Amino acid sequence: KAPTSQTEPPTVMISQLFPNKTYPKGEEVEYKDENRARVTNEEKRHLDNLNSEFLADYREAAEVHRQVRQYVQKSVKPGQSLTEIAETVENGVRALTGHSGLTEGDSLVAGMGFPCGLSLNHCAAHYTPNAGNKMVLKQEDVMKVDFGVHVNGRIVDSAFTMAFDDKYNNLLEAVKAATNAGVREAGIDARVGEIGGVIQETMESYEIELDGTTYPIKSIRNLTGHNILPYSIHGTKAVPIVKSNDQTKMEEGDVFAIETFGSTGNGYVRDDMETSHYAKRGDASKVDLRLSSAKSLLNVINKNFGTLPFCRRYLDRLGQEKYLLGLNSLVQSGIVEDYPPLCDKKGSYTAQFEHTILIRPTVKEVISRGDDY
Numbered sequence: 001k002a003p004t005s006q007t008e009p010p011t012v013m014i015s016q017l018f019p020n021k022t023y024p025k026g027e028e029v030e031y032k033d034e035n036r037a038r039v040t041n042e043e044k045r046h047l048d049n050l051n052s053e054f055l056a057d058y059r060e061a062a063e064v065h066r067q068v069r070q071y072v073q074k075s076v077k078p079g080q081s082l083t084e085i086a087e088t089v090e091n092g093v094r095a096l097t098g099h100s101g102l103t104e105g106d107s108l109v110a111g112m113g114f115p116c117g118l119s120l121n122h123c124a125a126h127y128t129p130n131a132g133n134k135m136v137l138k139q140e141d142v143m144k145v146d147f148g149v150h151v152n153g154r155i156v157d158s159a160f161t162m163a164f165d166d167k168y169n170n171l172l173e174a175v176k177a178a179t180n181a182g183v184r185e186a187g188i189d190a191r192v193g194e195i196g197g198v199i200q201e202t203m204e205s206y207e208i209e210l211d212g213t214t215y216p217i218k219s220i221r222n223l224t225g226h227n228i229l230p231y232s233i234h235g236t237k238a239v240p241i242v243k244s245n246d247q248t249k250m251e252e253g254d255v256f257a258i259e260t261f262g263s264t265g266n267g268y269v270r271d272d273m274e275t276s277h278y279a280k281r282g283d284a285s286k287v288d289l290r291l292s293s294a295k296s297l298l299n300v301i302n303k304n305f306g307t308l309p310f311c312r313r314y315l316d317r318l319g320q321e322k323y324l325l326g327l328n329s330l331v332q333s334g335i336v337e338d339y340p341p342l343c344d345k346k347g348s349y350t351a352q353f354e355h356t357i358l359i360r361p362t363v364k365e366v367i368s369r370g371d372d373y
C-alpha cells in the first residue's frame with residue numbers, strides 16, 4: 001500500500017504523497033495595480049497554463065525543500081557535526097526526489113540543486129564541510145542553512161538561519177523582515193535598485209544588543225539576490241540588498257531568488273577559508289586540456305552535474321580520488337568557477353533568509369513559502 005504520510009527522517013518520495021503530480025502551490029500574491037497584469041485577463045491565464053510542466057516541477061522541488069528543512073529545524077541540535085547535518089539534508093533531498101545521484105546522469109534529472117551551505121557566524125554563504133572536517137555545531141552558533149532542490153533543472157533556492165540562543169533574535173527578525181519586504185516589492189516591471197532600497201531600509205531599522213554592546217544591523221552590501229535559469233543558479237540579473245540606481249526591471253516569466261543578509265560587522269564579505277563549492281561555467285569555451293586528470297574530472301562533472309554547482313563531498317561519494325590538482329586546473333583555465341566561503345569580519349554575526357519567486361503572467365508565486373518562513 002502506498003505511504004500517505006512522510007517519515008522522520010524523511011524517506012517517502014513527494015511524487016508518492018501527491019498523486020498525478022498535483023503538488024501544493026506556493027503563496028500566490030496579486031500584483032499591485034501598476035504591474036498591469038490582471039488575473040482576469042484571458043490571455044494571461046492562457047499563458048500561465050502553457051507552463052503546467054514548469055509549474056509542476058517547481059512545486060515538487062519546493063515541497064521537497066519544505067519537508068527536508070522542517071525535519072532539519074526539528075532535529076538539528078548543538079553537538080552534531082556539520083558533516084552529518086549536511087548529509088541529513090542531502091539524503092533527504094535525494095530520497096524525496098527519488099534520485100540518489102549515484103548513477104551517471106541521475107542527479108541531472110532531480111536532486112540537489114546546489115550544495116547544502118552551513119555557513120557559521122561571521123561567514124554568510126558558500127561554506128559546506130569538505131572530507132575530514134571535524135567541526136561540531138555549538139550552542140552559540142548562528143548557522144545559515146542554504147540548499148537547492150531541482151526537478152528537471154528547475155531550481156528552488158531557499159535558505160533560513162538557525163540559532164539556539166535567543167540573544168540573536170533581533171538579527172534573525174531583521175533579516176526575515178527584510179527578505180519579506182523584498183518579496184513584497186518584487187513584481188512585473190519592478191526595478192531591482194528600488195527593491196534594494198526597501199530591503200536596506202527594513203534591515204537597518206533594527207539593532208541588536210550582544211554582551212552589553214548595541215550593534216546596528218547592516219545589509220551586506222556586496223551580496224545580492226539573483227534570477228535563476230534552467231540548470232543555472234546565478235542567472236543574469238542581480239537584486240541588490242542596499243539602495244542602488246540599477247534600473248534593471250523584473251520581467252514576466254522570470255524566476256528570482258530574493259535573499260537578504262544582515263550583519264553586526266562591516267556589512268561587507270570577502271573570500272575566506274578553503275573552497276568547497278564549484279560549478280562548470282555555462283559559457284566555458286572549448287579549452288584543450290593537457291592534464292589527463294583534468295580531462296577525466298571534467299567528464300565526471302559534465303555527466304553528473306552539468307552546470308549545477310557541486311562540492312568536493314559530491315566527488316568523494318562518486319568514488320573520485322586525488323582530484324584536487326585537476327579541479328584546480330579546471331578553475332585556472334576558466335572552465336569551472338570556484339565559490340569560496342564569503343565572510344564578514346571575525347567576531348561578527350550574519351543571518352540570511354531566502355525565497356524563490358515565480359513572476360508568473362497572472363500572479364507572483366512565492367514557491368518556497370512554508371509555515372516556517
Ligand SMILES: O=S(=O)(c1cccs1)N(Cc1ccc(F)cc1)Cc1ncn[nH]1
Pocket residue numbers: 114115117125126146157224225226233234235238257259277278279309310339
Ligand atoms: O552568490 S552567488 O554566487 C550570486 C549572487 C548573484 C549572482 S551570483 N550565488 C549563486 C550560487 C553560487 C554557488 C552555489 F553553490 C549556489 C548558489 C547566490 C547564492 N548562493 C547560495 N544561494 N544563493
Ligand SMILES: [Mn+2]
Pocket residue numbers: 097098099109110
Ligand atoms: Mn523523477
Ligand SMILES: [Mn+2]
Pocket residue numbers: 146147157158159259354
Ligand atoms: Mn541560496
Ligand SMILES: [Mn+2]
Pocket residue numbers: 157225226257259354
Ligand atoms: Mn540564491
